Amino acid sequence: MKPAAFDYLAGAALADAKSALAAGAKPMAGNQSLGPMLNLRLARPGRLVDIAMLPELRAVTETATGLRLGAAITHAEIEDGEVPDPTGGWLREAAAGIAYRAVRNRGTLGGSLAHADPAADWVIVMTGLEAMAIIDGPSGRREVAMADFITGPFATVLGDGDLLVAIEVPKPGVDARWGYWKFCRQIGEFAKASATVLVDPAKNVNRCVLGALGRQPLVLEESQAVIEGRLSPRDAVTQALPGRSPEALALHATALERALAQANGE
Template identity: 70%
Template sequence: MKPAPFAYAVAADLDAALAQLAAGETAKPVAGNQSLGPMLNLRLARPGLLVDIARLPALRAVEEGADAVRYGAAITHAEIEDGEVPDATGGWLRAAAAGIAHRAVRNRGTLGGSLAHADPAADWAVVMTGLCATAIVEGPEGARRVAMEDFLTGAYATTLRPGELLAAVEVPRPGPGTQWGYWKFVRQVGEFAKASATVLVDRAHGRLRCTLGALGTAPLVLPQAEALLAGDCTPAEAVAAALPDRTKEGRALHEVALARALSQAGIDSAGGSGA
C-alpha cells in the first residue's frame, strides 16, 4: 500500500520543529521511521505534515554527568549497540540495543522514537522503566521531566501533549555492586517480545525495581521488589498479584521471564540474594 498524501519538512532546529508541530493538529515528528513508516503505508496513520527531526543537533547530543547520562532522542539503537555513545550502565544498554529487531532496523531506529511510539512489547519501554530513566520533554511551554513509568501510559500512549517532543532520555548511573537482569521471550530473532522482565538492585542509590513488559499496555513496576529479592515472594506469586485478571496460562511466560531476570541479576528467586 501507499501512504495517504502528506507534506514533508526538515526542521532547522528544535525551536523550528516545535513551531512546525504546533502549527497543525495532524503534524507528526519523524526520525528513524521504523515504526511510523509501516503505519503510513497501511494508512493507520495519516498525518498532514511530517517534520523530520533526525539530524537536529539538540536531539543528537549526549551529555555525561556524574550521576547520569542524557541521551538525545535521535540517537540510534546501533549507536548504542556499537558503543559510539557512552553507556551509563557499563554495558547493559549495549546488550539491550543489540537484541532489538534486526541490524537494518537498529541502524535507523531511534531511542526516542521507540519510546514515543510506546509499543508495549518494545525493548526500550521495559528497559528504561526498569533502569529508573527519566524522559525529557520539550514543548511550547518549555521543558519538563517525566519518570519513565509515568511517561508511558498504555499501548501506544504516552504523556506527550500536542506540539511536544521527547527530546532526551536520562539514564542514572548505577552504584557500586548494582545487579541487573533483563529477559525477554521471542520465538525468533527480530520479533517483538511475548513477555519480558527487568530487575534492578541498586542499594547504593535506593533503587530496587522489578518490572514486567510486553503486557499489551505500559510496563508494570511490581510493588513486591523487596519481597522478591528477599525470597519472601516467588515470581509466580508476584505476577499473579500484579495480573489477577489473567489465567495461570496467560501469566506463565511472565513468571518465567521474571525468574530468569532475577537469575541474571544473581538472585535466587527461591531464597533471595542476601544483598
C-alpha cells in the same frame, strides 16, 4: 499500501521543528514504526517533520547523576558503543537485542519510547532503569519519570507540540546488579513476555518491572520481596496480573524468574 499524501519538512532547526509541531505536524525520526503505519494508512499526518538529524536530539551529555542521550540516537549507535553507556554495558546489550540490525540502524531511542509499543525493549528497560524523559513543549522543558511517561499501550504524556528530546539514564551504584530477559519466539520479533530486575544497594533500589503486557510496563509493588526471595516470581506475577490466562502468567513469571536469575548472577 501507499501512504496518504503528506508534506515533509526536513533539515530544520529545533525551533522550526517545534513550530511545525505546534502547527500540528507529526515528528518522524528513524521511521521504523511510523513508516509501516503510514503505509497502512493507520497514521495520516498531513505534515511530517523529520527530527532525525537535529543536533539537539543527537547530543550526548554527561550530567552529575547520569547520561543524557539525545532522542535521535539510534539503537545501533548504543549497540556499537558509539555513545557512552552509563550502566557499563546493560544498554549496549539491550540495544543489540532489538529487532534486527536493519531496524537498529535507523530506529531511535526516543522514537521507540514515544511510540510506546508495550512489547518494545526500551519501554521496559528505561522504566526498569528509572530513566527520565526530557520533553520540550510549548511551555518549556520538563522531566518525567519513565514509569509516568508511558501511560498505556502506544500512549504517553506527550501532548500537542511536545517533543521528546532526550532520555537521561541514571548511573547505577558500584554494586548494582541488573537482569533483563525477554521471550521472543523468533529473532526480530516483539517480546511475548519481558522483565527487568534492578538491585542497587547504594541507592536502596529494588525494582522489578514486567513488560509486553499490552499496557505500560508494570513496576511490581512487591519488588523487594521478590528480590529478597520472600515472594516467588510466580506468586508475584499472579497477584499483580489478575484475569490473565494461565499460559500468559506462565510466560511472564518465567521472564521475571530469568531476569532475577541474571541479576543474581546465576
